[in-house]
Amino acid sequence: MENSGPDGWLTGVRFEEAPQVDLRTDRAHPARVYDYLLGGKTNFPVDREVGDRILGEWPGSRAATVEARAVMHRMVRRLVEVHGVRQFLDVGTGIPTTPNLHEVVQAVDPSCRVVYVDNDPIVLAHSRALLTSTPEGRTAYVEGDLREPGRFLADPAVAATLDLDRPIALTLINIVHFLSDEAAHPPVRTLVDALPSGSFLALTAGTADSIPDLVAIGSRRYSEAGIENHLRPRAGVERFFAGLELDDLGVVLINRWHPELGEGPVLGDHEVAAYAGLGRKP
Numbered sequence: 093m094e095n096s097g098p099d100g101w102l103t104g105v106r107f108e109e110a111p112q113v114d115l116r117t118d119r120a121h122p123a124r125v126y127d128y129l130l131g132g133k134t135n136f137p138v139d140r141e142v143g144d145r146i147l148g149e150w151p152g153s154r155a156a157t158v159e160a161r162a163v164m165h166r167m168v169r170r171l172v173e174v175h176g177v178r179q180f181l182d183v184g185t186g187i188p189t190t191p192n193l194h195e196v197v198q199a200v201d202p203s204c205r206v207v208y209v210d211n212d213p214i215v216l217a218h219s220r221a222l223l224t225s226t227p228e229g230r231t232a233y234v235e236g237d238l239r240e241p242g243r244f245l246a247d248p249a250v251a252a253t254l255d256l257d258r259p260i261a262l263t264l265i266n267i268v269h270f271l272s273d274e275a276a277h278p279p280v281r282t283l284v285d286a287l288p289s290g291s292f293l294a295l296t297a298g299t300a301d302s303i304p305d306l307v308a309i310g311s312r313r314y315s316e317a318g319i320e321n322h323l324r325p326r327a328g329v330e331r332f333f334a335g336l337e338l339d340d341l342g343v344v345l346i347n348r349w350h351p352e353l354g355e356g357p358v359l360g361d362h363e364v365a366a367y368a369g370l371g372r373k374p
């Protein structure tokens with residue numbers, strides 16, 4: 093078997109038995125538009141059309157998107173190096189883009205374990221790339237929807253990969269802005285409640301606070317393409333951390349989340365469109 097993940101789990105079935113997926117190339121998908129804005133190649137004309145419209149009106153959206161991904165690298169590396177976390181539940185994984193989350197954390201400690209969850213068939217189609225774990229660690233891919241946490245938590249691949257009695261970092265990176273407050277808060281609470289004490293929530297979410305006019309254009313283009321999106325002010329993002337201990341930074345624009353840990357250029361407040369926060373479950 094090509095993937096070196098120890099069990100070859102994929103959405104509860106062996107990888108070889110994975111169903112054929114409908115890529116729905118007739119409509120734009122958030123994961124593929126994001127991939128295009130990141131400079132990736134896993135996208136179709138319908139996705140590039142949305143991306144090109146956004147880039148035409150907001151040329152800085154590519155740099156803002158690259159930073160939206162880069163902050164994930166900084167957050168998960170710090171979770172391993174400073175907070176001692178070795179297990180990750182990443183919901184809204186996106187199309188594989190090197191380095192993926194497991195590659196970042198396993199570069200620090202090869203024993204790290206990661207479960208990836210996404211509801212987009214194109215991510216499923218490329219999920220083999222998410223299963224190239226170190227021999228010491230583990231990775232699994234589970235097809236699932238953030239709005240139905242009970243379903244994916246019950247997937248045997250989760251228990252086979254993560255020890256639910258030891259701290260886990262729940263990473264929700266660039267996903268909650270596709271859901272309203274009413275849709276997002278209950279499942280996030282369910283997930284946090286399911287994690288043991290000492291676990292973390294690492295979350296980033298889109299905002300129009302920093303560059304309202306340009307972000308409004310981007311948001312409109314997504315909506316026109318049928319992609320629901322909900323931007324939040326800082327207080328709206330802070331609500332996700334209710335009951336958790338936010339780290340000393342609190343919820344800040346992503347460019348301000350430990351930029352010293354990154355390798356790329358440090359962007360200004362008027363070049364990014366998302367907040368980041370890291371909270372610990374007491």
Ligand SMILES: C[S@@+](CC[C@H](N)C(=O)[O-])C[C@H]1O[C@@H](n2cnc3c(N)ncnc32)[C@H](O)[C@@H]1O
Nearest residue numbers: 123126184185186210211212237238265266267
């Ligand atoms: C913008 S991408 C972010 C990818 C990755 N987390 C990152 O930051 O690089 C958002 C991802 O969330 C997924 N997504 C959106 N809504 C979802 C939901 N309700 N349940 C699971 N995944 C969802 C999309 O399919 C897409 O892959």
